[in-house]
Amino acid sequence: MSHFTPLTSTPRSALQRACRAACIGLAIAAATTAATAQDARISDDVVRLGILTDLGGPFADITGPGSAAAIQMAIDDFGGQVLGKKIELLVVDHQNKADIAASKAREWFDTGKVDAIMDVAVSAPALAVLEVAKQKQKVIVFNGPGTDRLTGDLCMPSTVHYVYDTYALANVTASAITQRGGKDWFFITADYAFGHSLQEQASAVVTAQGGKVLGSARHPIGATDFASFLISAQNSKAQVIGLANSGGDTVNTIKAAREFGLTQGKNKQTLAGLLMYINDIHAIGLRTAGGLMLTEAFYWDMNPETRAWSKRYFEKMKKMPNMSQAGAYSSTMHYLKAVQAAKTDDTAKVMAQMKATPINDFFAKNGHIREDGRMVHDMYLFEVKSQAESKYPWDYYKLVATVPGDKAFLPLSQSKCPMLKK
Helix, strand or coil: CCCCCCCCCCHHHHHHHHHHHHHHHHHHHHHHHHHHHCEEECCEEEEEEEEEEECCCCCCCCCCHHHHHHHHHHHHCCCCCCCCCCEEEEEECCCHHHHHHHHHHHHHHHHHCCCCEEEEECCHHHHHHHHHHHCCCEEECCCCCCCCCHHCCCCCCCCCCCCHHHHHHHHHHHHHHHHCCCCEEEEEHHHHCCHHHHHHHHHHHHHHHCHHHHHEEECCCCCCCCHHHHHHHHHCCCCCEEECCCHHHHHHHHHHHHHHCCCCCCCCCCCEEECHHHHHHHCCCHHHHHHCCCECCCCCCCCCCHHHHHHHHHHHHHHCCCHHHHHHHHHHHHHHHHHHHHHHHHHHHHHHHHCCCEEECCCCCCCEEEECEEEEEEEEEEECCCCCCCHHHHHHHHEEEECHHHCCCCCCCCCCCCCCCC
């Protein structure tokens, strides 16, 4: 006689209850997913970002491909999508022409479905694109240009000026040099919005510190001969020659100044780079650049966080990042986090989130975006090392002073931004 153990069976009522519970759970999950999808509103199901930059001109090394690469790094680190929607990056060379920059921005906003422009290299194109973004009510973030008008008299609700501006550069650098005895200044100035603004701001600081401005000379972007400008500076007998230019123009000015003997001998003059990047120091070399004072918002070798990110960047670009390129990454991450938190790419809602959220990353600690769009963070005064002081590649700076953001940037009470309630 065989024995067997019958299979245990679940009563019909128990099966029905289990099924009912499972179905209810699935329904709730489906409803939650649907609600989340409904709450997350991404126009055209893609978050499109753009950068208008200089890909082959005098500012290509300090912005250009490097800034585009930094933005793409941020997109990749974010996972390539936000709220389940793909993130795309469009890159265009504006050739340092305001009309090309404005035309491309208008095309992007009208037909290209671009949600935000994450940088516009050079101040003149930036000002032109700012007007287009204002008309179209789109987010625009500036990491490369310097003119403080972007958050001054031309501010708008969806503008963010992230890395630096002419006020901060002039305030930190000119103040430090004047206080150290450099009282008489002559400026060699790039003849466009950024250069004019930088000279104006630095002149105001020098005068406020009891110094004098003995004259200035303006040069076009991408000038190849600086002889006449340097002769004027030499003849002025100014103690300090303020370089109110940037990129290749600054590099060429400093090299030419050394060739003309302005920085040597009994009557040597001090060069003050009012906007200099680590790329410029690399191009000039420590033999020529050693001892220069400059202001930056970022240095790759400041701490473990800056070194970790910068080494990843170096693997891609084979050079260390500068402040604008690091800022391009940081601001892109901040924008994408705001889209995620706001559950939309709507301009007003994203900007409200960006302004409400502090910025704490390798680029800035306790940074914040003010009502006028100025991202306030610490700035750093550096002295360029001598050849003997530099111990390894790209070891170029020694920190002289950390200037808190509320001391470095224009006080909000003095802002000319028309959005502010006085």
